[in-house]
Amino acid sequence: MSKGLPKRSEDYSLWYNELVKKADLAENSAVRGCMVIKPYGYSIWEKMQAELDRMFKETGHTNAYFPLFIPKSYLSKEASHVEGFAKECAVVTHYRLKNAEDGSGVIVDPEAKLEEELIVRPTSETVIWSTYKNWIQSYRDLPLLVNQWANVVRWEMRTRLFLRTAEFLWQEGHTAHATAEEAKAETMQMMNVYAQFAEEFMALPVVRGRKSANERFAGADDTLCIEAMMQDGKALQAGTSHFLGQNFAKAFDVKFATKEGGLEYVWGTSWGVSTRLMGALIMAHSDDNGLVLPPKLAPIQVVIIPIYRKDEEFEAISEKANEIMAELRKAGISVKYDHRDTHKPGFKFAEYELKGVPLRIAIGPRDLENGTIEIARRDNLTKSQFELASQPIAEKIGGMLEEIQESIYSKAYKFREEKTTEVNSWEEFKEVLENKGGFVSAHWDGTPETEDKIKELTKATIRCIPLNRKEEAGTCVLTGKPSEGRVYFAKAY
Amino acid sequence: MSKGLPKRSEDYSLWYNELVKKADLAENSAVRGCMVIKPYGYSIWEKMQAELDRMFKETGHTNAYFPLFIPKSYLSKEASHVEGFAKECAVVTHYRLKNAEDGSGVIVDPEAKLEEELIVRPTSETVIWSTYKNWIQSYRDLPLLVNQWANVVRWEMRTRLFLRTAEFLWQEGHTAHATAEEAKAETMQMMNVYAQFAEEFMALPVVRGRKSANERFAGADDTLCIEAMMQDGKALQAGTSHFLGQNFAKAFDVKFATKEGGLEYVWGTSWGVSTRLMGALIMAHSDDNGLVLPPKLAPIQVVIIPIYRKDEEFEAISEKANEIMAELRKAGISVKYDHRDTHKPGFKFAEYELKGVPLRIAIGPRDLENGTIEIARRDNLTKSQFELASQPIAEKIGGMLEEIQESIYSKAYKFREEKTTEVNSWEEFKEVLENKGGFVSAHWDGTPETEDKIKELTKATIRCIPLNRKEEAGTCVLTGKPSEGRVYFAKAY
Structure with a gap:
C-alpha cells in the first residue's frame, strides 16, 4: 500500500499530495479547485466537528443556518470586506438552463438572468448581520451567540487538497454584544477554544497570537489566531477569531436600546476553522510510512489482524479477537477486526500504517498458546508482546492510546521549539x-x-x-x- | 407570545407561516426563496440529523463530501436527469468582482468568465457517479455505500419556509452495487429506514409506496417513497429512495470486473430526506397554540417554571427545581429552568406552548408545602398534580414523555385513517x-x-x-x- 509514497526529506510537497490520496482522505474533483472528501478523510473531519461542536455549545453557542447566496450589494456594504473578497467570488448570474435551439445541447437560458447577481458565500458576515438587524432591538437580545457549519467558496488560483481549495467546509461563529469589552472577551475565548482543541485533540501545539494589520481579516479591527509549525518548517494558520468592532453593525445598521435608554451600534465577533485543519493534522505528524493520527481523532483506534495458516487456527484466533473487541468496545475504544482472507498480513500491516491507525494487534497460534498478543504502535513503530493475564486488556490499550496521544504532542512540541x-x-x-x-x-x-x-x-x-x-x-x-x-x-x- | 397566531380552521396556510416565524424556527432571507434556519429550528433539525445519521451508519453507510458545483456538461450526461432539473438551476458564470471604472460600485468582472458554466448542485448523482468511475474497478469495490449531508439549490418559483425553498439542507445517499437485486434491496431498505425514522421519532405515520412513472425521480427506474398526511388533508412526500438501474453508470461509464471475469455496468441507488421534514413535523402535530413536538425530537423536553411572590419563596423553589433537574438530567432528559424575573409565569406558559416543549412543570409555595408539583402536557393541554414522594421523578417524567410520544403518533395515525x-x-x-x-x-x-x-x-x-x-x-x-x-x-x- 505505502509503495510509492515519496519520502518527506526528498519532496515534502509531493509526499503530502500523495499521502492525502493514498490514505483515502481526499482527491481532486472535475471542478477546478474543488475536492472530494473521501469517506476515511470525512470520518476524521466528523470527529473534529463533534469535539468542536461540543466545545462551542459548552461556551453557550447554538447552531443556525444562513443562505449560501449573498446579494452582491450586501457584500459591498463593508468597504474593506468586499475589497478582501472581491477577487475570489463565484458569481451566480442565471437561474435556468434550456435546450439550445440548434440542438447543440443544454445552454444557459439568457432570459433567466437574475436582476442582481448572487455571490456564493466566501464567509457570511454580511448575510448574517443583515439578519441580525431584525433579531436585535434591545440589550435583552444580547449577547447573540450563533455558529454555523457550512461550505464556503473562495475562487483561489492555486489550490491544494485541504490546505487551499475553492470550496471548503468550515464553521463560522458570529456573535453580537452590547460592549466592546464583551466582544473582545468572546474573541479571546474562541481563540482559546481553538487552541485547546488543537492541542488536546489534534496533538498540535500552537502559538496563540495576534495578526498584524496586514494579515487581519477584511472587516475586522483585530484578528487573533493560532499558528502551528509543520514538519517542513513552514507555518500554518489553524484558526482565527476576529473582533469586528462595530464595522458590520454600522454597515447593516444594527443598533440596540441600551439598559440606560440610549441607542448604540452592536459590537461583533466572528471566528472560524475549516477543513484546512485536516491538512495541518496530516502535515504535523505523519511520516514516510503514512498517516500518524492522534488516538482522539482516529476513526479506528485499534485494528486486530489474525496470523494463521489453517482454518482451525483462524477460528481460535477469531474467538480471542472477539473477546478482546468486546472488552475494548465496552471501554469506548473503537476497534476493527480485519479478517479478510483476500490479503496477507504484511499487506494489511502496511495499509493500517498508511491509514494511521494508532495501535495494531496481531494474534497468531503461538500467541494463543502463550496467552499473549503483539501490539504495535503506529507513532514510533515499536512492537511489544503483551501477556493477557497481566492486566485487563482495555486498561492496557486505553493507557497506550493516552501515551500515544501525549507522545505525538510532545514530539510536535519539541520540533516546534527546535524550529x-x-x-x-x-x-x-x-x-x-x-x-x-x-x-x-x-x-x-x-x-x-x-x-x-x-x-x-x-x-x-x-x-x-x-x-x-x-x-x-x-x-x-x-x-x-x-x-x-x-x-x-x-x-x- | 401566541397572540396573533391564526387558527388552523380559518387559514391553515397562514397559521403555518406564522407559526414557523413566531416559534423561531425559520424566516425568509434577503435572497428570494432562501431561508434562515433560526437556532431553535436548527436544534430540531440537528436532532433529526443525529438519529438519521446513526441509522445510516448502522446500515453500513459512511459519510463523504462532494463538490457544490457541477460542470454543465456533467449535468447533461443523463438525458432525463437534466430534463428534470434544467428549469431550476442556479448557474455560476464568473469568478471575480471588481470596482466599476466609473466609480459606480462593485461589478462582475467580465474578464473573469468561466470557460464552462457551473451548476450549483440540485442533487449530486452526476458529480458523484463521475467520481465513482475512479473508485470502482472490481466487484471487490462493491457495494459502495456513501451518504452526504449537504445544501442543494433548486430555483423554485413559489417557495414556502421548509416546504419548498430555493436552498435547502438534506442528506443524499448514493450507493453502487454489483447486481440489480442488491440495488433494489438497498432502495427498499432505505425507504424503510425513512419510514421507521418518521414513525418512531417524528411520531408521523407514513404510507410506504412506489411512485407512478410521472412522479418518478429524473434518472431513476423506480422511486419508492413515504407519504404523510397533514392536518389540512393534503399529503406531503417525506422521503424518497430511488433505484437508478444502470442509468448513471452508463452516463458516466462506470463498469466493474465481475467475479466471473466479465465487465458490467454498476447498479445504483440514491435516497434523500431534507429540511422539508421540518415542515411535515410542524404541520402534522401542531395546534392553534403553537408547536407540538414529539419528545424524541424536542430540544427541550421539560421546562420548569417557578411561581412566587417573595424572594425567599423563589430560593426554596429553586432548590427544589435544581433537585428535580439533577434527577432528570441523570436520566438523559433535557430540562430547562426558566427563572427569568423579567417575565410573568403566564407569559412563559404561552411561550413554551408556542415552542412545543412537551412537559411543563410549575412549582409554587403551596407545592413546596404539599410535596407536589404541577405537570402540564403540551400535546393535550392537560394538567395534573404529582406527589413527589409517590414515585421517582425521572421515572414519572420519563413515562409521561413516552406516553406523549405514543399519543402524538396515535392521534396522527387516527387522523390519517379518517382521512x-x-x-x-x-x-x-x-x-x-x-x-x-x-x-x-x-x-x-x-x-x-x-x-x-x-x-x-x-x-x-x-x-x-x-x-x-x-x-x-x-x-x-x-x-x-x-x-x-x-x-x-x-x-x-
Missing part, C-alpha cells in the same frame, strides 16, 4: 529562514511597509504577535527602528 | 377530494395520460402505489378501463 529561533540581525534573519526555516522570532518596527518589504525580500510574513511575548525593547531587524517586542515571522501555507 | 377514503366512481372521487380531502384510494388504469388528466381536472396526483395494497381487480375511476389495484391520490405539498 523557533531568535534572531537579532538581518543577516541572521535571512540565514535562519533560508537554511533552517521555522518561526523566526525577531524585532519589527511595527509598520506595514516594513512587513511588506520583508515579505518581498524573503517570502516570510508575520505569522503573529505572540500573546505571551515579553516586553522587550529592541531594534527592527530590517530598518533598525525601535521595536517593543518580538514577533514571529515564517514562510507559511 | 383515507376508498372511492369507486368519478363523482365520489371528486366529491371526497373537494369536501373531505386526504388520501383518496381509487382504481387507476395505470397510464400516465389518465394520471395527467386527473391532475388537470382536480389538482390531485398519485401520491403512491401503496406497497401493501391488496391485489384487487377493478376499473379506473376516470376511464373505466381495467385496474390491478388501488392507488392513493391526494392534493399535495
